[in-house]
Amino acid sequence: MSTTTLSNRQYILKSRPEGLPDRSHFELREAPVREPGDGDVLVRTRYLSVDPTNRVWMSDMKQYMPPVFPGEVMRALGVGVVERSLHPDYRAGDLVSGLLGWQDYSVARPGDIALAPLPRLDAPLSAFLCPLHVSGGITAYVGLFDIAQPRAGETMVVSAAAGSVGSLAGQMGKIAGCRVVGIAGSDAGCRYVTEELGFDACINYRTEDVAEALGRACPDGIDIDFENVGGDILDTVLDKMNLNGRVTLCGLISTYNDKQPRPGPTRFPLILMQRLRVQGFVVLDHHARFAEAVEKIHGWMKAGKITWREHVVEGLENAPDALPMLFKPNKLGKLLVKVSE
């Protein structure tokens, strides 16, 4: 197969958004796929993972890796299939995950796009994008067990509870023996996490008084906050943290569209008074833990203790419309763009 016969659609970041991103910030280009050189692999994208961190990469805020610069292909994690390999560790047909970007095909050295073979486990492909993926279960696993370090009987609050990471972190909290209280943005989300995922309670922050509802749902206070949202919700949660509580700072989605930096939590002094540990983490730092996480999560899937949902947007062409969906409570579980079969 000559790759020059393949055409590649690519979404290029055109400008940095102020506020919510939309289609106007991207430009669709079409170009022939370049011929792989020695050490390259050619990967066909199957699914793209749509994550809050994509919005961070579009901005020039201080962040944990270089942002995407205007003119570059929009960065995104995804899974795909190797179509051609000039690298000794990969063969045509291999299923892989990596920073495939918003495009039909990637041609790159594996290390440059964080390529890794999918684990050889008995699981559907979509599981490798959610419970078994860095943007889902692996983040939940590291953030909960390594960063928050739960003890049985503790109370754990999870924000963005119906989302990809939150839904899995909460289920793992139940496995760890915690009382788990979710915070979500819709009644459907609350029903999902309590009825399907086994959370003990869930608060709809759009319709309920969060402080009052947290008081009811957490009669013994809060020991762990698995924080995906930030802003006012975090502030309210801080107010109820117990002595020696831990805040795993996994995401701050409520702030990513801010045009101006906003003030931090008013309850910041409680970090001192309640001897809290507030720890930011980025899962990519914890590569050494991925194998254990995948093994454990896969075991829990088999045992029926971990379940998940996907919300699939069909077609690469719709990726720019998928991204803003993250910031609205109109989907449950993992948001994906299906690029090819």
Next chain:
Amino acid sequence: MSTTTLSNRQYILKSRPEGLPDRSHFELREAPVREPGDGDVLVRTRYLSVDPTNRVWMSDMKQYMPPVFPGEVMRALGVGVVERSLHPDYRAGDLVSGLLGWQDYSVARPGDIALAPLPRLDAPLSAFLCPLHVSGGITAYVGLFDIAQPRAGETMVVSAAAGSVGSLAGQMGKIAGCRVVGIAGSDAGCRYVTEELGFDACINYRTEDVAEALGRACPDGIDIDFENVGGDILDTVLDKMNLNGRVTLCGLISTYNDKQPRPGPTRFPLILMQRLRVQGFVVLDHHARFAEAVEKIHGWMKAGKITWREHVVEGLENAPDALPMLFKPNKLGKLLVKVSE
């Protein structure tokens, strides 16, 4: 000796201050010392420790132990001498530390005022109030070695650097092999910590642009922030924290006189992006570490690696005027009230 012949001056908290505390918030009472009962000790106060946390105890903010209530003797740590003991573990003449309060004499069960004998070490009495005291060196030791966990070659910033805890934390940072940069409120304070204590640099936040000065003093960024102040200075320091940096939240003195809760740091999202660990601690939780801390600090004192200064206010009657001095840059080192010889 009958204790009924002893008269006890006591400062009673009259009202909770809004803003800076002053004499109007206290009432001086004089009453005979009550007769010790079985299990009690009678302690004569020699020195009182004047600490930022005293201001916290005067307020009804959420805090790490119950506040002082109006009508109660003002709480304070101090050292004294046992005048009479009806407790098997104490004898007249013993030197002790504990929550002696703003009064000439305490009559209490040892456990009720956290009484402990002074370590039997070759050191002047004042050392037991500063480098060897929970309000000084022991806090610095636990906050640095247990909470921040320094590595040689790292850069450490210490706010309130000329104060009791800051001056000792910075010297311990040097012992740990760190580059140590202080932040203080006067040129005299800056000279003290660089010339006498061996800090590598010090910034006068009242006369310098802190962001710019930090950039110059910390060319490799900041790995550890030993935070005693909070507010804008903390926000500025956060902006320069390196990946995996640690913020030891030891005090937030800039906020203790706030009439309204103020917003937290604008750079709060950097805790996530830079994977910081922000940890509040209160030294009283770490009792099991005190013996090691005292032994190590005493060794460093003997080796000339730890030095300190005291600022002594004479007379219990002047305690209400001593307290607000904490919030002004007009003293170096540990602030004490001398109550008796």
